[in-house]
Amino acid sequence: MRAPTPGFTTRFAPAPTGALHLGHAVNALWVWGLARRFGGRVVLRIEDHDRGRCRPAYEQGILDDLDWLGLVPDGLTTDEFPAGPVPQRQSDNTVRYETRLAELDTRGLVYPCTCSRAEIARATEAHEGLELTYLGTCRGRSKDPERVDHEQVGLRVLMTGDAPERFDDLRLGPQSHDPMTQCGDLLVRDRLGQWTYQFAVTVDDWEQGIDLVIRGEDLLASTGRQLRLARLLGRTTPPAFLHHPLIRHPDGRKLSKSSQDTGLAELRAAGWTPTRLFGLAAQLSGLQAEPTPRPIAALADLFA
Numbered sequence: 001m002r003a004p005t006p007g008f009t010t011r012f013a014p015a016p017t018g019a020l021h022l023g024h025a026v027n028a029l030w031v032w033g034l035a036r037r038f039g040g041r042v043v044l045r046i047e048d049h050d051r052g053r054c055r056p057a058y059e060q061g062i063l064d065d066l067d068w069l070g071l072v073p074d075g076l077t078t079d080e081f082p083a084g085p086v087p088q089r090q091s092d093n094t095v096r097y098e099t100r101l102a103e104l105d106t107r108g109l110v111y112p113c114t115c116s117r118a119e120i121a122r123a124t125e126a127h128e129g130l131e132l133t134y135l136g137t138c139r140g141r142s143k144d145p146e147r148v149d150h151e152q153v154g155l156r157v158l159m160t161g162d163a164p165e166r167f168d169d170l171r172l173g174p175q176s177h178d179p180m181t182q183c184g185d186l187l188v189r190d191r192l193g194q195w196t197y198q199f200a201v202t203v204d205d206w207e208q209g210i211d212l213v214i215r216g217e218d219l220l221a222s223t224g225r226q227l228r229l230a231r232l233l234g235r236t237t238p239p240a241f242l243h244h245p246l247i248r249h250p251d252g253r254k255l256s257k258s259s260q261d262t263g264l265a266e267l268r269a270a271g272w273t274p275t276r277l278f279g280l281a282a283q284l285s286g287l288q289a290e291p292t293p294r295p296i297a298a299l300a301d302l303f304a
């Protein structure tokens with residue numbers, strides 16, 4: 001693994017659509033451990049762009065869990081967010097997203113799309129387990145003011161580029177992604193008028209000065225499209241990426257919000273301490289051989 005550039009700004013960015021579980025603790029270990037080791041800063045971002053699935057109780061649960069773990073986020077240091085609120089919330093950033101979208105639109109990069117997910121699936125030869133590639137069915141469609149209504153029409157951004165997106169993941173090494181063959185033109189606002197994850201995080205990462213993204217390998221495939229979108233938005237210095245290993249449930253399943261027995265609140269109720277939890281998370285991440293309890297002050301030592 002290559003060391004990050006010291007003094008970076010990264011983020012811990014849970015969605016309040018469920019409770020934190022062991023997988024989040026692993027991500028937090030990498031985020032705070034690397035930040036404390038290399039003099040970085042951690043922005044806490046509540047990714048509540050999906051208003052239909054977010055619940056205030058989940059956000060409170062996330063804050064309670066972080067409090068219990070002893071993980072304290074740092075504030076923002078950018079000019080626009082001189083003493084930005086902690087945490088950042090995507091639901092507070094609507095105007096910023098509107099502004100960025102308008103800039104893309106001015107340059108002719110945005111078009112309306114009325115395709116449903118089922119229609120896109122029919123139009124592609126998507127195989128089970130692979131993501132759907134949007135083939136540009138609605139490209140060239142004009143913005144009929146009668147139809148371009150937030151309630152009915154999605155908006156996509158043209159993702160064409162001259163070459164694949166190449167980046168050097170700090171842990172996984174050189175990568176090459178071609179967004180056009182992976183996903184096609186990105187949906188940035190859906191037919192319900194909601195900002196999509198890819199658009200919201202790309203804008204957030206830029207505006208909040210995030211220059212190192214630390215996240216699980218399950219999100220590796222979306223890196224190229226985020227880099228391309230960032231460039232189209234005008235970000236000239238893209239963030240660096242580090243994708244850490246994903247851990248699995250002891251029975252082999254992927255960890256998820258439905259893995260009740262690995263929820264942090266459940267572990268806490270069962271008598272686990274943060275020190276014991278970080279010890280297990282470090283072992284599952286391959287950062288130490290045994291689940292030796294690890295105090296929060298010793299997380300940085302894992303990245304010596």
Ligand SMILES: [Zn+2]
Binds near residue numbers: 115
């Ligand atoms: Zn379409």
